[in-house]
Amino acid sequence: MPTGRLAVWMVVVSEIVVFGGVLASYIMHRLAHDAWSVQAAHTNMWIGAFNTFVLLTSSLFVAFAHKAAEEGDGVKASNFLWMTVAGGTTFVIVKALEWTSEITAGYTITSSTFWSFYYTAAGLHALHVIAGVVILMIIAMQARKQMELHRVELIGIYWYFVEIVWFFLFPLLYIAK
Amino acid sequence: MAETLTAASSHGEHAHGEMSFWSKYVFSTDHKVVGLQYMFTGIFMGLIGGFMAYAFRMQLAFPGVEVPGYGLVSPVDYNALVTNHGTIMIFWVAMPVLVAAFGNYLIPLMVGADDMVFPRLNRLSYQVFLLSAIVLICSFFVEGGGFGGAWTAYPPLSAQSQYNLTPLGSSLWLVAVGLEFVAFLIGGINFITTAMNSRAPGMKAYDIPMIVWMIVVASIMFMASVGPLLAGAVMLFMDQNIGTAFFDPDRGGDPILWQHLFWFFGHPEVYVVLLPATGLVADIITVFSRKKLFAYRTVLYTVFATGVLSFTVWAHHQFVAGIDPRMAHVFTVTTLLISIPIAEMMFVYIATLYGGSITLTTPMLWALAFIAEFLIGGVTGVFLGASGADIYFHDTYFVLAHFHYTFFPIAIIGFYAGISFWFPKMFGKMMNETLGKIHFWGTVIPFNLIFIPLFVLGASGQHRRIYDFSHFPNLSAPWQQDLRILATSALLVMLAFQSVFLVNFVWSLWKGRKAGKNPWKSNTLEWTAESPPPHGNWSELPTVYRGPYEYGVPGRDSDYWPQNEPN
Amino acid sequence: MIERYLPAASTYAGEVDFLINLILVLVGSCFIVCEVVFFWLIFRFRKKEGVAPEYITGELKSHKRWITIPHMVVLVFDVIIVVFAIKVWYDVKQDLPPADHTVRVVAQQWAWTFAHPGLDGAIDTADDIITVDELHVKVGSLYHFRLESRDVIHSFSVPVFRLKQDAIPGRVITGWFEATMTGTWDIQCTEICGIGHGLMPARIVIETPEQHAAWMAQKSPLSIAAVTAAPSAEE
Amino acid sequence: MSEEHMHHPNYLKIWAMLVGLLVVSVAGAMVGIRVVTLITAFGVACVQAYLVAKNCMHIGAARRFVPYLVATALVLMLLFFSGAAPDVMKPAGVNWVKPAWQEAAVEHDVSLHEARH
Structure with missing residues (x-):
């Protein structure tokens, strides 16, 4: 098994437990406090659903990029990666707009423990998205020059992981009310 | 693909030929240099931690006295000293020296690789670690002083500055610990992938030296346990600085949550540092008793069993800390269960000695001392794991003496065993045996004289983290004070004897006998490289034909059989 | 062991002390046997000229016995300790007798x-x-x-x-x-x-x-x- | 690249399935029955995660050690939850109570009650 792929899986495992710690803590508190449903009602499911869709689509492009890279077509892979970058950027921008509207409505990170968890969990995830976007851009630039094509697959694994975390954050933060 | 890539990248490094001092020793990607960087940083931090122990032990033995070299130990200082002594000794001494220094230095050499699979990540890991050490040291000197809420950092004390009165110190402490975890995550990923993917041709799973197995298992455990605490550290940091209330009961949080997050990591962490130490002890006792390791597979299974079980025992640190009483039953059972694989590991080591031809060289003395002393740490742990007895012993000096009887053998004895064994490989010179033995007895005897009195004091009810016991009538009997003075005096003797080691180290570097490739007649691959190994380790990478512990094989002229020797 | 330093002044103190003494006897005996065997082996098998080390893999059943039997002893001791520890814990922490x-x-x-x-x-x-x-x-x-x-x-x-x-x-x-x-x-x-x-x-x-x-x-x-x-x- | 070329499923089809599942979870939330919402939302999340891990991350193509390790990490989180929840999740237990949490729960019930009338 290629070393890089093994290493990325190790990264994924260590990230699973980081998010696992936050989410387990959140779920415990959420189940303990029925009253949080009042707070949770203020999150906007439609924005969350839109962001899920954006992430889904961006990782479709990562899959295409991986396929192109395996065929040795760096330019095509690079093009797909840039589309993923666009998806990730859209996700972050939408998130920023969403937070802006929530903060202006008075729901800040210190409003209640629900909002603390909301901003912490989503913020930690958003940081991972931002980091992913930066790495995607570097790899896209390298791939265009036909360099380090195996890295396309590696960033793909990481990007899917970020997507899977969002699959769980979406119901936890936006649907369960 | 991976192999060609690593080879390509490290050959790229070779191509420079003569490198400048900076790129050779400071910004090197060579696993050996990174390992030594970790080791020297660890030793330096160990000196700081030792100095802290000196300052607060002096205060305990002679309350209110001006400690030479430190000054008056105020209650604020005392708390900061014990907190940072604990933090430093575990995270900045035991971890870097045992896991990172020996892991970096030995894994590629022992599995027959020219370097780690990710040399630049390896360098990054050390740089992050160094940064964390600098942040921690800075935290002592900020306004309000260093963090003084114990290394476990229980909120609300650690979370709210109106309680701990060290607003900046506690945040910096937390940042330092977080950075240190990141450094070891990066390093651990490197260890695991190297040991899995870069092994020499022919080296199968059961041909891997024990210390490599142990460091890999330790890295996996670290990776799987540190996440919740990293998440908890983020939450605690926000509680400190943004005003969230994750651990504030008045605003919907729960302080017990932190204890769970902390100990879910904290207990496996004990085994993360224990395993590398037991691994190197296995390697040393087999060499100096010229014996095959007794039941290699059994040892491996005990390691796996320990690894798995260690995740299920964490709440025994919290028996009286406000958890539901029913949970204590579960954790008592799991805690006593974990004694079985660890006891079995010790039995295996003792059985390995049977039928051997034992020479008591300095590394062997250290390795045997590890077994003898760690047994004390192990059996006293049973008192604390049994919930009913822990009601009395929790947070007394009995606990303190217990975990020093585990951590001292692990971190200090383990380190000295490793360094005296691999010094010839690392620096190409032999260490002085006489000085080594003086240092050994001068460390091990005072060590017992420090902590056996503390067991007695703990049994008499003396509780922890108190800067002056004269406020407690039941704890200020003359015999108790005498024991405190005895412990402190023994500490002073022990600290003084460490200078013998430093002298030996420097003297041997300068004037030691040339070591040659394989001074101990050992089987493992690192002894087939030059001493010290050049960048790239071997001109031609070795091939492996057998396991690492084939000593005294009947029908052979020599009593050892190197792993790379064709049949 | 504890009463030597501090009197027992509650109804359950005796129980806790008994548990501590029980553990002391059980693990203490294991500990002494281990250390005695350990030091005896170091002395008995010190290097002697002309005596070659034995080659024991430890994989044979007859050899493994030396590990598995002590291991069973530890297990039995553990079970005894667990039973008493849980009993003491239940009495002190979990079960609340009616208060005066x-x-x-x-x-x-x-x-x-x-x-x-x-x-x-x-x-x-x-x-x-x-x-x-x-x-x-x-x-x-x-x-x-x-x-x-x-x-x-x-x-x-x-x-x-x-x-x-x-x-x-x-x-x-x-x-x-x-x-x-x-x-x-x-x-x-x-x-x-x-x-x-x-x-x-x-x-x-x-x-x-x-x-x-x-x-x-x-x-x-x-x-x-x-x-x-x-x-x-x-x- | 890797020695054997990876088997590439039809990514567009998987993408369509994922989008379909997203619609299901949103629709489940619209129904307004709490149990249905929770089952669809978290059920969908699990199915989506499985689809992505299997088809896109190619977890099956990784060394067998990897899926075991991932499963272990998930089990550990479950273990952490079950170890910590009896203390953190409950407002009271054997011989202990959290008065502030109980008060908050009572207040919430009262306000719900008032809202209904």
Whole structure:
């Protein structure tokens, strides 16, 4: 098994437990406090659903990029990666707009423990998205020059992981009310 | 693909030929240099931690006295000293020296690789670690002083500055610990992938030296346990600085949550540092008793069993800390269960000695001392794991003496065993045996004289983290004070004897006998490289034909059989 | 082992001490056997000229026996210890016998506040006797304590009772004790609670019922009121 | 690249399935029955995660050690939850209560009650 792929899986495992710690803590508190449903009602499911869709689509492009890279077509892979970058950027921008509207409505990170968890969990995830976007851009630039094509697959694994975390954050933060 | 890539990248490094001092020793990607960087940083931090122990032990033995070299130990200082002594000794001494220094230095050499699979990540890991050490040291000197809420950092004390009165110190402490975890995550990923993917041709799973197995298992455990605490550290940091209330009961949080997050990591962490130490002890006792390791597979299974079980025992640190009483039953059972694989590991080591031809060289003395002393740490742990007895012993000096009887053998004895064994490989010179033995007895005897009195004091009810016991009538009997003075005096003797080691180290570097490739007649691959190994380790990478512990094989002229020797 | 240093002054202290002694005997014997075998092996198999080391893989059943039998012994000892530990824990921490009296114990940085029931026998009434750093209890009466913390985590430890319980802010934890001998002993805070952690000693005063009644008569708000009212009635 | 070329499923089809599942979870939330919402939302999340891990991350193509390790990490989180929840999740237990949490729960019930009338 290629070393890089093994290493990325190790990264994924260590990230699973980081998010696992936050989410387990959140779920415990959420189940303990029925009253949080009042707070949770203020999150906007439609924005969350839109962001899920954006992430889904961006990782479709990562899959295409991986396929192109395996065929040795760096330019095509690079093009797909840039589309993923666009998806990730859209996700972050939408998130920023969403937070802006929530903060202006008075729901800040210190409003209640629900909002603390909301901003912490989503913020930690958003940081991972931002980091992913930066790495995607570097790899896209390298791939265009036909360099380090195996890295396309590696960033793909990481990007899917970020997507899977969002699959769980979406119901936890936006649907369960 | 991976192999060609690593080879390509490290050959790229070779191509420079003569490198400048900076790129050779400071910004090197060579696993050996990174390992030594970790080791020297660890030793330096160990000196700081030792100095802290000196300052607060002096205060305990002679309350209110001006400690030479430190000054008056105020209650604020005392708390900061014990907190940072604990933090430093575990995270900045035991971890870097045992896991990172020996892991970096030995894994590629022992599995027959020219370097780690990710040399630049390896360098990054050390740089992050160094940064964390600098942040921690800075935290002592900020306004309000260093963090003084114990290394476990229980909120609300650690979370709210109106309680701990060290607003900046506690945040910096937390940042330092977080950075240190990141450094070891990066390093651990490197260890695991190297040991899995870069092994020499022919080296199968059961041909891997024990210390490599142990460091890999330790890295996996670290990776799987540190996440919740990293998440908890983020939450605690926000509680400190943004005003969230994750651990504030008045605003919907729960302080017990932190204890769970902390100990879910904290207990496996004990085994993360224990395993590398037991691994190197296995390697040393087999060499100096010229014996095959007794039941290699059994040892491996005990390691796996320990690894798995260690995740299920964490709440025994919290028996009286406000958890539901029913949970204590579960954790008592799991805690006593974990004694079985660890006891079995010790039995295996003792059985390995049977039928051997034992020479008591300095590394062997250290390795045997590890077994003898760690047994004390192990059996006293049973008192604390049994919930009913822990009601009395929790947070007394009995606990303190217990975990020093585990951590001292692990971190200090383990380190000295490793360094005296691999010094010839690392620096190409032999260490002085006489000085080594003086240092050994001068460390091990005072060590017992420090902590056996503390067991007695703990049994008499003396509780922890108190800067002056004269406020407690039941704890200020003359015999108790005498024991405190005895412990402190023994500490002073022990600290003084460490200078013998430093002298030996420097003297041997300068004037030691040339070591040659394989001074101990050992089987493992690192002894087939030059001493010290050049960048790239071997001109031609070795091939492996057998396991690492084939000593005294009947029908052979020599009593050892190197792993790379064709049949 | 513990009674040599500190008397046992509660009904369950004997149980805890018995458990500690039991563990001491069981693991102590394992420990001594291990160390004796260990040092004997080092001595017996020291290097001698012309004696080659034996080649033992340890994979044979007849060799593994030397590991598996001690391992079974450890397992049996563990089971015994678990059974007794759970029994003691259940009695001390989980099972609350009905109380004769209840006291409230409040920890804060850096003092203990104790609320004793006054003459009316109940707490949280106007008749409570509030003391700082001094807890008065009657020998032979079963007390419940309600443990609270105002700020950070503290720990309520009474070594002569073999009792210890952390005080967690945001929680009220109930426990029990029954003193069996009179005397004055330390109460310690055993969880680090800030810079004054070392200055948080309190005392427990265990009295005979008569002494306790006298103390109560002297301190109870009701009886003080009665005493101050009395002279006017006599006049 | 890797020695054997990876088997590439039809990514567009998987993408369509994922989008379909997203619609299901949103629709489940619109129904307004709490149990249905929770089952669809978390059920969908699990199915989506499985689809992505299997088809896109190619977890099956990784060394067998990897899926075991991932499963272990998930089990550990479950273990952490079950170890910590009896203390953190409950407003009261054997011989202990959290008064502030109980009060908050009572207040919430009262306000719900008032809202209904």
